[in-house]
Amino acid sequence: MLPHLSGLSIEVVEQRDGMVVLSGRIRATTARCGRCRQPSSRIHGRYQRRLRDVAVAGMALVLQVQVRRFRCDNTGCPAKTFVEQVEGVTTPHARLTAGPKVTLTQIGLALAGRAGSRLAVVIGSAAGRDTLLRLVKALPDPPQAPITVLGVDDFAFRRGRHYGTVLIDMASHRPVDMFDGRDGDSLAAWLRQHPEIEVICRDRAGGYGEGARLGAPNAVQVADRFHLWQNLGQAVEKTVNAYRSRLASPAPPPADDTMPAQLRQLPELKIVTRLREHHAAVHELASQGWNKSAIARKLGLHHATVRKYLNAATAAELTVVSEQRAPGRRLRRLPAPALERRRTQRHPTVPRNQTPGLSRRRARCPALPAPLSPRPRPRPGPGSETTISAPGDLMDHDPSRPPRSPRRDQAARCPQPRP
Ligand SMILES: [Zn+2]
CATH class of the missing domain: 1.10.10 (Arc Repressor Mutant, subunit A)
Structure with missing residues (x-):
């Protein structure tokens, strides 16, 4: 029934804790050393091994086998003792x-x-x-066919801090190697060991270009599609921003949509305010005949920043990028009615005071505790300010206002007339 166990002598078959347990020992009287392959019959000791085998009728099958440790008779063998193994059943240290x-x-x-x-x-x-x-x-690693077209790009171990390089076989679209750093020397060393590379498809970093030139001087270097599209997008964005003032204004929104009116009421980002002020100051000084270096010293700016301000005819050309890149700005700018509308459309069954994600987890796992009702926040009573504040702090801090008596304020807030 179980042909792979023919090397074992099974003595007991029992069902225990939902498992089928076969207890026995190994039939062979001798065993071969795992290192020198010399047979030995001198037994050093015995112990029990438990191994899990293929399941039987949906129940786990466990082998409880008594194995022997033999002495190796080969004096030149580094192993003094070894444990017997059964082909197809046991391997050293394995529990399967x-x-x-x-x-x-x-x-x-x-x-x-x-x-x-x-x-x-x-x-x-x-x-x-x-x-x-x-x-x-x-x-084991799958066999690797010779690579003729190699893709080279960087990846982040920690974004903005620490980068590595990944090499891709462009025929199979599978990674073939990775290494730390993105300098050209490592790439050149790898390419010298793989002279079969004919085409290197890489990003446009200068380090990779130099490494490819040194490591595979006969290979053709091409820019990969992603970076071509990325560079095209950056060029279009830069061009559109430069001519943004000439674009026609968008049509006014319909009257029933409250979102644009709410958007206009939002406070301006600090970086946008600063850009606008710097732009105005730089152009003011330039109109008075100041040169770029003098403006940079006067305003404490880098000369490249001054040049950027002078090249921008209007402040809007500079601020549009900052407004687009503000993280979470679009979501936070949604007014409350729009957020509520979106929430009820996406999660119609979730009560308003619950998080949709938590509700889904609770639906999958009923053992999660029920949501806590919101705890009422204590509100200070009429006399609390007098109780917890130092006497000197009870007066108003605004020197332009006349001092008030805290007891008179309490009396004014008290619903019952004081006797
Ligand atoms: Zn041996």
């Missing part, structure tokens, strides 16, 4: 036989950690997500 190892590896490849672990429980081969990932990582 070959069958479930293959199954769990395929599950890990298809579903990765968490989802694979849930499926493994259902089919009777329970395994944690770390076990599945460890099995996948232990697989």
Whole structure:
């Protein structure tokens, strides 16, 4: 029934804790050393091993095998003792036989950690997500065909701080190598070990260009499609911003839409105010005959910043970029009616005082605690200011206003006339 267990002598079969447990020992009387392959029959000791095998009828199958540790008779072998193994059943230190190892590896490849672990429980081969990932990582690298077109680009370990380089086989669109940093020397060293590269498709950083030239002088360097589109988009944005003042004003919004009216009432960003003030100051000084260096010293600006202000005819050409890049600005600018309309359209069943995400999690997992009712915030009573404040602080801090008596204020707020 279980041909892969023919090397074992099964003595007890029992059902225990929802598992089928087979207890036995290994049939062979001798074993070969794992290092020198010399057979030995001198037994050093015995102990029990537990291995999980393929599930039977939906139940986990556990092998409880007594194994022997032999002495190696080869005096030239570095191993003094070794443990016997059964082909197809045991491997050193393993807690799985070959069958479930293959199954769990395929599950890990298809579903990765968490989802694979849930499926493994259902089919009777329970395994944690770390076990599945460890099995996948232990697989040998797939054979790599010669690369003729290589893609080179950078990626962020930590955005803005620390970058690395990823190399892609453009034929299979799979990464072939990664290394720390994005300097040309590392790329040149990698390319020298791969003379088969004919085309290098890279981003437009100068370091990569120099590295490709040194490491593969005969390869053709081309710019990749993403960076061509990115550069085109940047050029269009710069051009449109330069001529923004000549664009026609947008049509007025319909009367029933309250959003534009609310948008106009929002306070201006600090950076926009500063840009507008600097732009006006730079142009004022320039009109008085000041040169760029003098303006830069007078206003404490970099000369390149002064040149940027002078090249912009209006402040709007400078402020539009800052307004577009303000994080979360568009969302925060939505007025309350528009936010409420969006919330009721997307989450019609969620009560107003609940978060949609929390409600979905609670629907999936009923064990989550019920939402707490909002705790009433204590409001200070009429006498609290007198109680918790130092006497000197009870007077108004605004020197332009006449001093008030705190007791007279309390009397004015008290609903009952004082006796
Ligand atoms: Zn040996």
